[in-house]
Amino acid sequence: MNPSAGSGPVAVAGSPGAAPGTSPGPVPAPVPDDAWALLTDWLPADDDPDRPQITLSTVDPDGGPDARTVLLSSFDRDGFAFHTDAASRKAAQLEADPRVAVTVLWPGFTRQIVVRGVAARADDDRIARAYRARSPYLQQLAWLNSHDFAALPLDERRARWAAFEREHPDGFEQPTGWTGFVVRPTRLTFWTSAPDTASRRREWSLGPDGWAHAYRAG
Numbered sequence: 001m002n003p004s005a006g007s008g009p010v011a012v013a014g015s016p017g018a019a020p021g022t023s024p025g026p027v028p029a030p031v032p033d034d035a036w037a038l039l040t041d042w043l044p045a046d047d048d049p050d051r052p053q054i055t056l057s058t059v060d061p062d063g064g065p066d067a068r069t070v071l072l073s074s075f076d077r078d079g080f081a082f083h084t085d086a087a088s089r090k091a092a093q094l095e096a097d098p099r100v101a102v103t104v105l106w107p108g109f110t111r112q113i114v115v116r117g118v119a120a121r122a123d124d125d126r127i128a129r130a131y132r133a134r135s136p137y138l139q140q141l142a143w144l145n146s147h148d149f150a151a152l153p154l155d156e157r158r159a160r161w162a163a164f165e166r167e168h169p170d171g172f173e174q175p176t177g178w179t180g181f182v183v184r185p186t187r188l189t190f191w192t193s194a195p196d197t198a199s200r201r202r203e204w205s206l207g208p209d210g211w212a213h214a215y216r217a218g
């Protein structure tokens with residue numbers, strides 16, 4: 001398989017802040033043709049407002065696992081982008097150890113994608129585009145999503161939300177704390193089921209010689 005298939009070479013996603021003893025693994029390379037065909041068939045296009053909910057799993061500085069749901073903002077052959085608060089726990093974890101897993105689940109026993117990879121901060125343009133593409137509610141949330149706000153009584157949270165909305169009749173600028181990451185895959189696993197035969201996975205793994213494909217038990 002051609003390891004350089006796709007949209008060209010990507011920068012080495014090193015982990016300058018990685019905890020001692022951790023390794024980001026192989027240098028990510030663009031998704032190969034056949035995996036890309038599946039991704040574009042399965043996932044909605046970036047301009048579809050109904051964004052996929054993905055489980056983002058990270059490693060904390062003690063080596064423990066963590067996970068939460070985020071929206072998949074966009075994807076291309078270099079990776080999967082999501083956006084978040086720069087002061088969030090996940091952002092701090094990624095700073096220390098960029099290794100992640102992403103799970104995308106379809107309803108019922110139908111489909112699943114699991115991506116293992118390395119997260120790197122998205123470029124400023126991509127972060128700005130993702131903010132503009134978010135709904136007004138999510139744009140406002142990026143301003144008011146603080147632990148102090150969360151600790152207020154419900155009435156006060158409602159009043160402050162409404163006041164902030166009134167103070168910004170023309171919409172919201174991008175807050176400085178808004179950031180984003182691109183997960184560059186080093187393994188892509190597509191799970192499918194069938195009512196009349198065993199489920200199975202198709203897996204692409206990135207090694208020193210590029211991407212390798214295998215069928216795996218479901």
Ligand SMILES: Cc1cc2nc3c(=O)[nH]c(=O)nc-3n(C[C@H](O)[C@H](O)[C@H](O)COP(=O)(O)O)c2cc1C
Nearest residue numbers: 053067068069070071082083084085088089090091
């Ligand atoms: C359906 C759904 C979508 C979400 N989308 C995002 C998102 O795109 N970005 C984000 O930062 N948090 C999102 N959240 C909130 C996260 O799950 C999480 O609570 C928050 O980001 C804090 O996570 P952390 O403390 O691990 O950083 C979403 C939650 C749900 C349930």
